[in-house]
Amino acid sequence: MSLADRVFEAAFGRQVSFDADALPVLAGHGWPGNLHELGQVARMMAASAPPAMSGSRLRLGRADFPPQLQAARDGGGGEDRILARHLHDTGWNISETARRMGVNRSTIHRQIQRHGLRRP
Numbered sequence: 519m520s521l522a523d524r525v526f527e528a529a530f531g532r533q534v535s536f537d538a539d540a541l542p543v544l545a546g547h548g549w550p551g552n553l554h555e556l557g558q559v560a561r562m563m564a565a566s567a568p569p570a571m572s573g574s575r576l577r578l579g580r581a582d583f584p585p586q587l588q589a590a591r592d593g594g595g596g597e598d599r600i601l602a603r604h605l606h607d608t609g610w611n612i613s614e615t616a617r618r619m620g621v622n623r624s625t626i627h628r629q630i631q632r633h634g635l636r637r638p
Contacts, residue, residue, distance in 0.1 A: 529560035537579040562620040598633035610637050
């Protein structure tokens with residue numbers, strides 16, 4: 519059982535497996551928040567899971583992951599655009615941006631610096 523399996527099973531409260539299309543999303547994300555970020559993403563997904571995700575074993579596919587994870591893998595560098603969009607939408611409220619993206623505030627600050635984003 520992988521670390522991702524254990525983290526997602528703890529968040530969903532049941533066995534979780536990943537479709538083949540979900541694995542590149544997990545592997546392709548840089549996970550700047552490391553295990554903490556992975557846990558936050560899993561808990562956010564569990565909290566917002568539709569009731570149709572029932573049964574004793576849950577299969578997660580690419581479409582089940584937050585858009586920022588899917589887009590970062592698709593765009594190969596779209597992470598800065600996603601962060602900029604969230605910052606714009608929240609009026610550069612770092613706490614709200616972090617909540618929406620499912621990461622810690624310090625991760626948002628690091629990403630702002632890494633991508634050279636500036637408040638308009």
